Amino acid sequence: MSEHRDVLSTPGHLVSLVARGFARLSEARLKPFGFGVGHLPVLVALRDGKAGTQRDLARFARVEQPPMAQMLARMERDGLVRRTPDPADGRSHRVALTEMALSCLPEATAVLMQGNRDALAGFTEAEAEQFVDLLARLLANLDRLAAKGPGRRWSSAVP
Amino acid sequence: MSEHRDVLSTPGHLVSLVARGFARLSEARLKPFGFGVGHLPVLVALRDGKAGTQRDLARFARVEQPPMAQMLARMERDGLVRRTPDPADGRSHRVALTEMALSCLPEATAVLMQGNRDALAGFTEAEAEQFVDLLARLLANLDRLAAKGPGRRWSSAVP
DNA sequence: TACTAATGCATACGTGCATATGTATCGACT
DNA sequence: AGTCGATACATATGCACGTATGCATTAGTA
Numbered sequence: 001m002s003e004h005r006d007v008l009s010t011p012g013h014l015v016s017l018v019a020r021g022f023a024r025l026s027e028a029r030l031k032p033f034g035f036g037v038g039h040l041p042v043l044v045a046l047r048d049g050k051a052g053t054q055r056d057l058a059r060f061a062r063v064e065q066p067p068m069a070q071m072l073a074r075m076e077r078d079g080l081v082r083r084t085p086d087p088a089d090g091r092s093h094r095v096a097l098t099e100m101a102l103s104c105l106p107e108a109t110a111v112l113m114q115g116n117r118d119a120l121a122g123f124t125e126a127e128a129e130q131f132v133d134l135l136a137r138l139l140a141n142l143d144r145l146a147a148k149g150p151g152r153r154w155s156s157a158v159p
Numbered sequence: 160m161s162e163h164r165d166v167l168s169t170p171g172h173l174v175s176l177v178a179r180g181f182a183r184l185s186e187a188r189l190k191p192f193g194f195g196v197g198h199l200p201v202l203v204a205l206r207d208g209k210a211g212t213q214r215d216l217a218r219f220a221r222v223e224q225p226p227m228a229q230m231l232a233r234m235e236r237d238g239l240v241r242r243t244p245d246p247a248d249g250r251s252h253r254v255a256l257t258e259m260a261l262s263c264l265p266e267a268t269a270v271l272m273q274g275n276r277d278a279l280a281g282f283t284e285a286e287a288e289q290f291v292d293l294l295a296r297l298l299a300n301l302d303r304l305a306a307k308g309p310g311r312r313w314s315s316a317v318p
Numbered sequence: 319t320a321c322t323a324a325t326g327c328a329t330a331c332g333t334g335c336a337t338a339t340g341t342a343t344c345g346a347c348t
Numbered sequence: 349a350g351t352c353g354a355t356a357c358a359t360a361t362g363c364a365c366g367t368a369t370g371c372a373t374t375a376g377t378a
Contacts, residue, residue: 007199007268010275011287012181014294016196017221019178020335021301022171023364027336037175038364040166055326062176067365069327074363091326091373109166116169119300127293128170134282134290135173141278142180179365182334186366197334214356226335228357233333250343250356 011138026115033108034078035101038071040112043105046081046097053092170297185274192267193237194260197230199271202264205240205256212251 007013026037035043041061045051051060058068072095075081080101086092097105120128166172185196194202200220204210210219217227231254234240239260245251256264279287 006203007271008203009291010271011279011291011294012185012271012275013199014291014298015174015178015181018294018297018301019174020221021298021305022174024336025301025304026171036363040172044165044167053326062179063364064366065327066329066367069329071364089326089374093327112166112169112171116171118304119297120170121300122296123293130289131293131297132168132170132173134286134293135170135177137281138278138290139173139177139180141280142177142184145184145277146180183366186333195333212356222334223336224357225337225359228359230334232358245356248344248356252357 015138022115022119025119026112029111029115030108033104033111034080035104035108039075039080040109042068042071042075043080043097043101044109046095047102047105052094052096053086054095055092057095181274181278184278185271188270188274189267192263192270193239194263194267198234198239199268201227201230201234202239202256202260203268205254206261206264211253211255212245213254214251216254 023037030036038061042057045057045060051057054068054072055065057072058065061068072081072083076083079098082096082098083093084096086094120131123131182196189195197220201216204216204219210216213227213231214224216231217224220227222230231240231242235242238257241255241257242252243255245253279290282290
């Protein structure tokens, strides 16, 4: 029976190991640009005008607000981002990319893409596509499961 | 061209999201037992006698030594584990599960397994198997890539 | 208009993971 | 036996993530 597999051979644990491996690889390759893996959702959202405030960025990146605040603080400290008070809302800050970050982004994303190709070495095109498909379905399941217990966090719209 | 995908649709980023979702689900379900997701490799290794020292446990769980030291300290604090000086080696400590941890383990792993089934809802048996296979191949690639840069960390034997 | 609820942030704290570095012990070799 | 490199562990520091709270502002409503 395939039930007898160990806990450490489950998809959950394997995904965790793969995620850490991916993160270490990407972190290493992104370091020359001054970026970290976690920065990417923020950078992309700001570049594409998908989000301008801290809360929007947190939602977009699917993290909670305090981690996003901390990350933005570090990114501001490192010159990747600028925060200015929102004239229309006294509570809010408008977040914008610096020219430095904007100019580094294309090459950084290219490096990321190459990292993905390297990691998927030996995968056929069909396998790679199915992998992404399975991941997306898994993510949808996990979102659905998370929505059962606590109050839903994200707008339940998965890109 | 499928090259035009966004960085946030890459396998790397998706895997990261899935891993976080899995971790949150498992963390929530494991909390009643006093376990955390990161504890599982340690608990299983100790139960199966696969490792008895801190260094072995770190290698088994594929984490560095300082994180493992911290985790063992918390696990000892929480009564999951006991550390006794190794009579044969003055530098080393023998790590052992407490009866409490040992008695909770079966049910905890069962809950974990169920969580995996829940997360894989809608997957055919073939899809689930292929997913695990793709993950294993990806992990092997990532290990190979990691071995290029820094000195290899784990014994390059992936269970 | 005044009061209350919702919203946006900040802070505090715990956890998991990483690197860098120090300390003590062990083993091997002169 | 004494010395030196390897080994096992501890400590310090930083990042990413989470929850729990508190505060200020905005907005909805009596």
